[in-house]
Amino acid sequence: MSTQVSHRQIARVLGGAESYDWLREREQAIVREEWASRILALRSELDYVARFAARRRVVLRDRR
Numbered sequence: 001m002s003t004q005v006s007h008r009q010i011a012r013v014l015g016g017a018e019s020y021d022w023l024r025e026r027e028q029a030i031v032r033e034e035w036a037s038r039i040l041a042l043r044s045e046l047d048y049v050a051r052f053a054a055r056r057r058v059v060l061r062d063r064r
Helices: 007-013 023-046 048-054
Strands: none
Touching: 007 023
């Protein structure tokens, strides 16, 4: 098994130009790590309370 990875293919998948399914297992793992990192970054920027307040909407909290 080769330990080399195709950075070009990874970049193409992350850019939406190539299918994730065509990557080898190691490259898929790298793409999943990058996706997870991007999702965490995007989620950390979300502030629905502030967004709703800016639109003068009420936010109801779960009262469990």
